[in-house]
Amino acid sequence: MKAKLNLKKYRFTTFLFFTIFLLNIRCNNINNKETKVNSIEVKVKVDRFDEVFDTLSESNISNIKKKYPFLFPSNYSNTFWLNKSNDTLYNLLKKAVTNKFKDFNEIEDDMSHFYKHLKYEFPQVKVPRIISVINNVDYENKLILADTLLIISIDSYLGANHSLYDGIPLFVKNGMDINYLLSNIAEKYANKTIIKHSERNFLSKMIFYGKQLYFKDIIMMHSSDAVKINYSEEENTWVNKNELFIWQYIIEKQLLYDTDDRLDDRFLLPAPFSKFYLEIDNDSPGRIGQWIGWQIVRSYSDEFPDAELYEILDLPAEELFNKSKYKPRRIWQ
Numbered sequence: 001m002k003a004k005l006n007l008k009k010y011r012f013t014t015f016l017f018f019t020i021f022l023l024n025i026r027c028n029n030i031n032n033k034e035t036k037v038n039s040i041e042v043k044v045k046v047d048r049f050d051e052v053f054d055t056l057s058e059s060n061i062s063n064i065k066k067k068y069p070f071l072f073p074s075n076y077s078n079t080f081w082l083n084k085s086n087d088t089l090y091n092l093l094k095k096a097v098t099n100k101f102k103d104f105n106e107i108e109d110d111m112s113h114f115y116k117h118l119k120y121e122f123p124q125v126k127v128p129r130i131i132s133v134i135n136n137v138d139y140e141n142k143l144i145l146a147d148t149l150l151i152i153s154i155d156s157y158l159g160a161n162h163s164l165y166d167g168i169p170l171f172v173k174n175g176m177d178i179n180y181l182l183s184n185i186a187e188k189y190a191n192k193t194i195i196k197h198s199e200r201n202f203l204s205k206m207i208f209y210g211k212q213l214y215f216k217d218i219i220m221m222h223s224s225d226a227v228k229i230n231y232s233e234e235e236n237t238w239v240n241k242n243e244l245f246i247w248q249y250i251i252e253k254q255l256l257y258d259t260d261d262r263l264d265d266r267f268l269l270p271a272p273f274s275k276f277y278l279e280i281d282n283d284s285p286g287r288i289g290q291w292i293g294w295q296i297v298r299s300y301s302d303e304f305p306d307a308e309l310y311e312i313l314d315l316p317a318e319e320l321f322n323k324s325k326y327k328p329r330r331i332w333q
Contacts, residue, residue: 033120036120037113037116037117037120038116040116040119040120042112042115042116042119042127043112044108044111044112044115044127044130045108045130046104046107046108046111046130046131046132046152047129047130047131047132048104048132049068049071049131049132049133050094050097050132050133050134050154050155052064052068053085053133053134054085054094056081056082056085057082058078058082061078061081061082068131070149071131071133071151089136090134090136092164093134093136093137093155093164094134096155096158096162096164097134097154097155097158100157100158100159100178101154101178104132107178107181110182111130111182111185114182114185114186114219114220115127117218117219117220117221118189118219121218121219121309121310122193122310125189126147126148128145128146128147128148128149128150129148129149129150130150130152131149131150131151131152132151132152132154133151133152133153133154134153134154134155135153135155135156136155137153137155137156137164137165137168138153138156139153139156139168139172139173139176141153142156142157142176142184143184143185143188145185145188145189145192150185150188152181156176157176157177157178157180157181158176158177159176159177159178160173160174160175160176160177162176169272170272171270171271171272171273171286172270174230174232175230179227180227180230182220182223182227183216183220183223183227183228183229183230184230186215186216186219186220186228187212187216189215189219190211190212190215190216190313191212193215193310193313194208194211194212194215194313195313195314196208197316197317199316199317199318200259201256201257201258201259202250202255202256202257202258202259202260202263202267202289203256203257203317203318203321204317204318205263205264205268205289205293206267206268206289206290206292206293206296207293207296207297207317207320207321208293208317209268209287209289209290209293209294210290210292210293210294210295210296210297210298211293211297211312211313212290213228213229213290213291213293213294213297214294214297214298214301214309214312214313215309215313216228217298218309224236229287229290229291229294231285232285235285238283238284238285239284239285239288239291242280242284243292243295243328243329244328245280246288246291246292246328247292247328249276250292263289266289267287267288267289267290268287268289268290269286269287270286270287271286271287272286273285273286274286274287274288274289295326295328295329296320296321296324296326297312297320297324299324299325299326299327300312300315300320300321300323300324300326303323303324303325304323
């Protein structure tokens with residue numbers, strides 16, 4: 001009996017030692033990576049066009065238009081822009097932006113670190129010219145990313161509780177916070193990077209979004225999961241507690257290879273909640289299919305820890321899923 005107990009103790013001690021050994025290796029790898037990332041020379045400076053526009057006058061409009069021609073469509077006259085700079089809505093938004101963003105120093109520091117991580121993984125990426133604008137709270141177009149230009153509609157990041165957002169659906173305005181800016185930018189780059197394969201089934205769509213979110217794991221490694229997926233902490237807690245239930249539902253309803261586009265609205269696209277057509281719907285966050293896709297991609301990464309980010313992003317969905325050996329890792333409560 002004593003020998004058996006000693007054997008169990010030995011096995012446990014060996015397991016614990018091995019676990020600590022692996023954790024030390026992982027921490028060392030992370031620290032080495034951070035050292036390399038921090039050595040990359042990137043210094044972001046946001047061009048505050050929102051402040052420039054506030055100075056618009058008949059005497060300087062020509063010079064401002066020459067500096068920012070892409071922000072002044074030629075089919076609009078000078079009079080239009082001068083009137084816009086003085087209208088009631090613009091003044092309300094300008095006041096709100098000024099109060100919220102007295103300076104961009106912290107935001108610029110965060111963006112600099114973001115681009116260092118991005119360039120570490122994708123050295124060919126060039127840091128674009130970054131310009132902030134006020135755009136009448138066009139929350140469906142908060143960001144425009146071109147090869148050399150990133151335009152941020154800064155009036156769409158005032159915070160979910162801002163009075164100017166009254167009337168906007170709650171699930172939309174919850175993401176209208178500056179904390180989600182880098183997540184939104186990362187999503188733009190992920191979409192430019194991920195190869196879109198031809199499969200149109202639910203599994204492929206889930207994994208496409210899962211790759212987006214895994215991209216954020218690597219580029220935004222110090223951000224919380226809630227920030228990466230634009231969930232509140234409560235929503236993030238809910239999906240973690242209910243992972244087993246969500247997966248069982250998908251399997252039991254045989255949704256993995258279903259090509260019904262209505263599943264997009266139910267589980268993939270922004271919505272106040274996901275649609276299981278059960279009592280739990282009102283407790284669930286939207287886009288649960290994206291979250292499950294994320295866990296599948298993470299599971300693949302666990303199985304193949306040496307796989308490079310670009311390799312994972314390029315992998316066909318079904319191959320990734322089969323090799324991931326995904327199983328819900330959390331207990332439904």
